Amino acid sequence: MRVQSIRTLVPAIATALMLTWALMLAATAPASAQQGGTVRSTHGDCGQIPCWSVICDTPPGASSEQCAMIQVVEADDRPEVGLSVIVLRTADNKAEILRVIAPLGVLLPNGLGLYVDGKDIGRAYFVRCFLDGCVAEVILEQQLLDTLRSGESATFIVFQTPEEGIGIEVALDGFQEGFNALP
Numbered sequence: 001m002r003v004q005s006i007r008t009l010v011p012a013i014a015t016a017l018m019l020t021w022a023l024m025l026a027a028t029a030p031a032s033a034q035q036g037g038t039v040r041s042t043h044g045d046c047g048q049i050p051c052w053s054v055i056c057d058t059p060p061g062a063s064s065e066q067c068a069m070i071q072v073v074e075a076d077d078r079p080e081v082g083l084s085v086i087v088l089r090t091a092d093n094k095a096e097i098l099r100v101i102a103p104l105g106v107l108l109p110n111g112l113g114l115y116v117d118g119k120d121i122g123r124a125y126f127v128r129c130f131l132d133g134c135v136a137e138v139i140l141e142q143q144l145l146d147t148l149r150s151g152e153s154a155t156f157i158v159f160q161t162p163e164e165g166i167g168i169e170v171a172l173d174g175f176q177e178g179f180n181a182l183p
Helices: 006-024 142-150 175-181
Strands: 038-043 052-057 066-074 082-089 096-102 112-116 119-124 126-130 133-139 153-159 165-171
Touching (some): 052 175, 082 153, 082 165, 142 175
Antiparallel strands (some): 038 052, 082 096, 096 133, 112 153, 126 133, 153 165
């Protein structure tokens, strides 16, 4: 896994966050990457680089600030294949969502696989694609949330062909602290 400095990732994180907010507001296209959020806190340590960032902003049309916990990673051997992993609470505070933005070009029917500490957790299917990437999401049910909180690493699998899965590791160090820091 290659984790990048938060300073070099602010444009990518802002884009992912704005895309997340656009999806939350049922927009038909991703919002502009020119608007960005504020990094409220960072959690975890992946070789002295924070793994999870809590970013907050008031998206266009929203009446209050919204926050999300984000980690942006790339495949070790394929820097063109990266993911934005986003955890957020719905605006009504009734559910938590795990949303993953994968690059364009992934094979959509195979979905997005997830392993935590080597255990197969299952697959999420892509719900839509925008100019910035394709989105898979699941409601964070208690069992999955507990697995992510207690795990050491997660591996998301995207497919470029039916036979070729690309594993992208996401550190779970700091996941619990970041989740607890979400307002």
